[in-house]
Amino acid sequence: MTAAPTWDGLPPLAVVVDLDDTLYPQAAYLAGAAADVGAAATEAGLDGPAVHAALVRELAAGSDRGGTIDRALLAAGVPAGDLPILVPPLVAAFTAHVPASLPTYPGVPEALAALGAVVPVGCLTDGNPVIQDAKLAATGLLPLLSEVLVTDTLGGRASRKPAPEGLRVLAARLGVPADRVLVIGDRPGKDVAVAAAVGARAIRVRRGEYSSAVDDPAAWAVTGDLPSAAALALAVLRAPVAVAG
Secondary structure: OOOOOOOOOOOOOEEEEOOEOOOEOHHHHHHHHHHHHHHHHHHOOOOHHHHHHHHHHHHHHOOOOOOHHHHHHHHOOOOHHHHHHHHHHHHHHHHOOOOOOOOOOOOHHHHHHHHHOOOOEEEEEOOOHHHHHHHHHHHOOHHHOOEEEEHHHHOHHHHOOOOOHHHHHHHHHHOOOHHHEEEEEOOHHHHHHHHHHOOOEEEEEOOHHHOOOOOOOOOOEEEOOHHHHHHHHHHHHOOOOOOOO
16 A cells, blocks of 8 residues: 555545445456356357356456447357347346345455444445446445445446546535545546546555556555555544634
């Protein structure tokens, strides 16, 4: 963890955390969803193991790109003309995956509880609302979050981070101005950028799929995990605020 810079100005009034690869390893969810797609492919008369293996490769190349199942089918040798019939049920199998549980990163529940004892804590996440809701439920972290907003509920993929509307709406639900939240997330181009878009600050967590991404835009601080980020946040939240005389 790099040393945190000095915090100038007023402290945050709320903390907003990302979900995927910030609170839990997204690979755990993707593995289960890909297995369900492979099983559905077998039921459809395809080579399920080949489709499953191809989908795992596609997800590893970039999990938030559209058309991953389409590309996986093509890579498994399925004719392009068959995709309009085959893709919808396989997408449905992916979306319908409901894990019984998902492992959180070490120390995450305790870190969220510590933050929540001082300020409201919200979660801002991108993706299909059905999928994101299932993920959150499986982590068991919902009781530790004051509010959750899935950006796609505001207008689909166009509303995803770094579009600022989601953070503004969530901040309003938390009862604070958007520029007085502290965002914690793993992706500079999404989590750090959405904070900058509303005049707020962010702590970047180097975890998961985007752990090696360049720090652009730069965050206020960079850490290796959420508990370390929470410790930095708590130091700011608990610092005495100078009062002008």
